[in-house]
Amino acid sequence: AQSVSQHNHHVILSEAASLELGCNYSYGGTVNLFWYVQYPGQHLQLLLKYFSGDPLVKGIKGFEAEFIKSKFSFNLRKPSVQWSDTAEYFCAVTTNAGKSTFGDGTTLTVKP
């Protein structure tokens, strides 16, 4: 069975700081990788996704993620965070059986 591990439960940054959230997955087959964001009181929304091609993918709002197959990792990055990026971020893996598994989430707090 697949699993997803997000290393940081809570990250606190000041505005303009750089962000990197770690995500590692465990699965022996082909996977598709996603980052979702959940703003306070809202539902999860897609931030970016990877399923083939260039391992560096760009998403909305200046976010990007890099797939490193040898490390089973899909870390999320943003060069300069804003207060409005305060949210919970979820890494997810979907297998070819269509099942999506989510990490425990990382809460990002950006101080103005």
Next chain:
Amino acid sequence: DAGVIQSPRHEVTEMGQEVTLRCKPISGHDYLFWYRQTMMRGLELLIYFNNNVPIDDSGMPEDRFSAKMPNASFSTLKIQPSEPRDSAVYFCASSLGSENSPLHFGNGTRLTVT
């Protein structure tokens, strides 16, 4: 498209009562997922359907939980009888195709069992 529609948005009920959560997926989407989100356990997959057929219900906590998808545009998650530990936000999500498609989430139902 209106997106994934869940109802009710909030439900407060007493222990022992039956609770029914409803979901309307995005038209044309052939996968439907039910997730539960709590502070303690994060986001847990309860069950998912493909073309109205349950594919994996291994995440359903116990027999008190049941889910149905009678047609492509409607699904229910029922808890009978409900218990305080069932208090959580329940999300429904749908997707088109399978592994390459992102999930589209509804706004969730916040369930409180007293």
